[in-house]
Amino acid sequence: VKLYTVESHLSNINGPAECWIRSLVVRHCRKAFGPPALHALPLSLQLDVVLETNLATIRVLESVQKKLGRMAPEDQEKFRLDDCLGGTSEVIQRRAIYRIYGDKAPEIIESLKKNPLTALPVVLKRLKAKEEEWREAQQGFNKIWREQYEKAYLKSLDHQAVNFKQNDTKALRSKSLLNEIESVYDEHQEQHSEARGAASEPHLIFVYEDKQILEDVAALISYYVKRQPTIQKEDQATIRHIVQHFVPELFFSRTAEPPAAEETPGEESAAPESQPADEKPAAAEAPLPSPDNAYTLFFANNNWYFFLRLHQTLCARLLKIYRQAQKQLLEHRREKERERLLCEGRRERGNDPARELRLKQPSEVELEEYYPAFLDLVRNLLDGNIDPTQYEDTLREMFTIHAYIGFTMDKLVQNIVRQLHHLVSDEVCLKVVELHLGERKAGAAGGNLSSQSVRAAKETAYQWKAEHCMADENCFKVMFLQRKDQVIMTIELLDTEETQTEDPAEVQHLANYVEQYVGADGAAHNQTEGFLLKPVFLQRNLSRFRRWQCRQVQALRHKARSSWKQRVGVESACNVDCKFRLSSHKMLFVMNAEDYLYRRGALARARQVRPGRSGGGPGARLPKACAQNLHTTQLTPCNTYPDSKVHPLPGPPISGPESIAQDFPSLK
Secondary structure, eight states, X not given: OOOOOHHHHHTTOOSHHHHHHHHHHHHHHHHHTOHHHHHHHHHXXXXXXXXXXXXXXHHHHHHHHHHHHTSOHHHHHHOOOOTTTTSSOSSHHHHHHHHHHGGXXXXXXXXXXXXXXXXXXXXXXXXXXXXXXXXXXXXXXXHHHHHHHHHHHHHHHOOSHHHHHHHHHHHTSHHHHHHHHHHHHHHHHHHHHTTOSOSSXXXXXXXXXXXXXXXXXXXXXXXXXXXXXXXXXXXXXXXXXXXXXXXXXXXTOOOOOOOSSOOOTTSOOOOTTOSOTTSOOOOSSOOOOOOTTEEEEEEEOHHHHHHHHHHHHHHHHHHHHHHHHHXXXXXXXXXXXXXXXXXXXXXXXXXXXHHHTTSSOOOSSOGGGHHHHHHHHXXXXXXXXXXXXXXXXXXXXXXXXXGGGGTTHHHHHHHHHHHHHHHHHOHHHHXXXXXXXXXXXXXXXXXXXXXXXXXXXXXXXXXXXXHHHTTTSOOEEEEEEEETTEEEEEEEEOOOOSOOOSOHHHHHHHHHHHXXXXXXXXXXXXXXXXXXXXXXXXXXXXXXXXXXXXXXXHHHHTTOSOSGGGOOSEEEEEOOOEEEETTTTEEEEOTTOOEEEEETTHHHHHHHHOGGGSSOTHHHHHHHHHHHHOOHHHHHHHHHOTTOSSOOOSSSOOOSHHHHHHHOGGGO
16 A cells, blocks of 8 residues: 555545545644644544445345345346446545555446356455455554544644744843833723823833742753853853842842853752752842832833743743643642542542543652752753653653643743843943942832832932933833732833933932922931921021020010010911922922011011101102193092001092192192
């Protein structure tokens, strides 16, 4: 039997039902399972169809031969066959004969119709010989096909692997990560323009449910970095410091210091993640306790944003694999416990049907070691010690349909290391870290969430410096919020295209002033800072006031006659309210709120010092202005206006210019 490709063999199947089966099988196998299953499954189906068709033809011709054996010789010579050749179908027998005789099949069929007594034994003998030959070939093919079935069994269950690998490669690109947050930024801007959303809110939110997974991520990255000859030793040390110290501090965690001895590529790393899956990977050094509702503020550029996104993706996938291993272990233990309770005294329950059918082999790794074994597989894949196809098949045996998220783990680690290498070699990226460390020492890079308003001015100054440092790049505001056992990372793309009119020194100066103005410990600062409360009087007025105050004290001692001389001091009321606008650093006064300051005796002293000016001023020029510009009907209300700040003119009511001239002769 010559078995060619699936297309050539299935092309022999005719009929609407057979054609539908052929197209469905070929299309599904080619798309989902690849060459092994593409050849094994349809070829097995085609061979079964050929054998069954040949066997049905043999049975029909044998029945005709028995019928001829019961006839007389004269009847045998007169016996003829119709188009069905003794059966009920015109297709099955014809296809079986065509498959054996090829181009000579029409002559053979015509001989069977006209002279069945002579042609029938020859055709029947040939059909039986082919039946034995094909059965023997089928037994040999079954061994090969079974091996292919075993390889394709787990792959056939994985319906997401093909699309995931293609889409994940595109999703991990820097351009895709940047386009994602820019699209969210545009949506928020539209909502804000329509007054349907907050003016400032995070664009992306990620939740780190288990901080212990950071240790496994740091171990994988450090393992791969050590084996990169293109990265210098100084850069490798900087990268390890970032992933083992700087990043965990952002997440309120600490990672144990790795051993100083260098590992060879063939050695196994005694990392914290090589523990059983039922036990949480514990650090050698317990993480420092961090208060709840604490936050860390970090302003990042494009490369730091790419690194944080890839780092979050790696953490999420490792955590998913770890929890899947735990879930399978718990299910296995529950199943064993159920079998122990239900099958006591009975025959032990059978194994998995797939193993009974020899489609799946028992796993060599224990369930308790699934997660550490997965990390070892990733290391071997990064070193090139294992083939990617073997790596994927092993993951499918361990995690079945949930294994697809680990297929691109090597690409993800490589992208992270590439970004880290850029972080330690780019000047702007290094300035971002230095700026964060400096602002963290100054208390402007995080703290308790309840006291964030106190640090608002410092954080605004930190943002201004970060935007100035990243003038040619995007600026991202990244916040890490500590909530119980979880860390929430929020990312916001800032709009830095607006012109900045304020100087960073002025912003910092105003920030210190605002902090001291609203704080209660303002008097504790040194006088050199320039923010202490200063006198509100001019120096000349202050000296006069102090001399007057001394005289008042002396008058009190000598029992002055005037009662007002016994009251010393200044009467004031402070009712002014003001608000600071943090976005523009401007101070706005609240309406209907005022202050007043009155020095007792000031009015009497003024009359004593300049008595001649009591009748002067605007009041002396008022009659002439009234006579020139006001009508008689307008002058009357001026004299009779009650409680006016401009007192009525002395004398009788003004009736016209003549009376004004009489009362004020100087106007002549």
